[in-house]
Amino acid sequence: MNLFLELRKHGKLAEKRHPMYEKSKFGKFWMYFMSVFWAGYLIFFGTTFAFAFDGGAKEAYHVMNSGLVFILALDFLLRLPFLKTPTQEVKPYLLLPVKRNRLIDFLLLRSGLNSFNLFWLFLFVPFAIITVTKFYGVTGVVTYCIGIWLLIIFNNYWYLLCRTLMDERIWWFLLPVAVYGGIAAALFIPDNSPLFALSIDLGEGFITGNLLIFAGTLVAIAIMCLINRSIMQKLIYNELNKVEDTTVQVKSVSEYKFLDRYGEIGEYIRLELKLLLRNKVCKKSLYSITAVVLMFSLIISFSDLYDGGMRDFFVLYNYIIFGILFLSPLMSYEGNYIDGLMSRRESIYSLLRAKYILYSLALIIPFVLMIPGMVTGRVSVLTCVSWLVFVPGAVYCCLFQLAVYNNKTLDLNAKMTGRQNVGTGLQNLISGGAFGVPLLLLFALKATVGKEVAPWILIAIGILFIATSRWWLRNVYYRFMKRRYKNMEGFHDSRQK
Structure with missing residues (x-):
């Protein structure tokens, strides 16, 4: 316990001493605002579900419990852009007389106690108060919420396992795909799937305080922790000791000759493509997010799993996730070679334009993947x-402002022990706002002008920002140059030694 408290204290001190701490304080207020917004969103849905599910053949909490697997799957997907593996804190302590296993245990314990694991209670607490209280009283509400919290913790460790394996080998994304695909097949292919009954019994056990159900959940959490511990220990050892995979051979190297005709902008687009496709961290992230977008597109196009406001959310997710993943740390990867970029006049401006063009063109990928949904009529053209116009316009304009303030170098190859996974308050603010504000704007427009006119207003806003992109990109460039010495100092100080 003393080690846990001491390392927790060190983490708080490291955050305060971080060069981005002052900007994090600015972003924390807005990050709290977005947290309150999403908490209210979940409370609204929890209350709505309580009344919508009431009055049927089954009790409302039975209906909710039958869909617990969908909540866990959604929780898994929402963690992908926001939560990374927690192993970046191991490296500074390896030279101290502290066992590596104890360090990993601390990281896993801290991950289980993360406040993110409590967020779903904003959905379940109001739901339980309305539906469970009248049969089982306050005790039933408390035990039910504790059980849901334990399920989310189990899901957290399951996510860490998958994310760790996917960071090591991208093909491990087939593991969660196979698991959730198998669960979906077991749920929907049989006429009366026993999994629905098992899910209902699990929730019922939480409500009634069944000790066997709680003990089984705790054992499952412990097993998942042990698996994570074993795998993380092995991978951290391999990375720190520079154990390379000698079986991988480079068969061909593309120089992207077709970009020569675009001059300096083409050169920086080529640089960005090499950044994404030749470095471990960027390449794994790119492949993982592409797989997620493909899976979301298939689910939205061929199932009724997400309807109404949730469908709008996940359609926007498909369009915005690439930008959030690679533009929220804007200039941080370039911190590894920022001195070379600063040696040429206006090279940063050309780099910003190249990034804007490349990531705007990348939105064609989710648009193409959504074509089956347009054909089936589940998503309107x-x-x-x-979104194809609004995201590269208004949303990217906001994300590119981070180029002015980011001054932390992110390692391109350290997957397990690098500190690149620690986001700042400002980055978290922009990422959360990129999801919340467009959705809020869409709902407001639908309520005021109707769902037929709302997309046209979004298109008009997007066109306005795209048409003025040269102006606001140059504004970002000028502000970056005013801070260039402070930013370069931060880039130098935060490079991996």
């Missing part, structure tokens, strides 16, 4: 076009 106008909605997809509106």
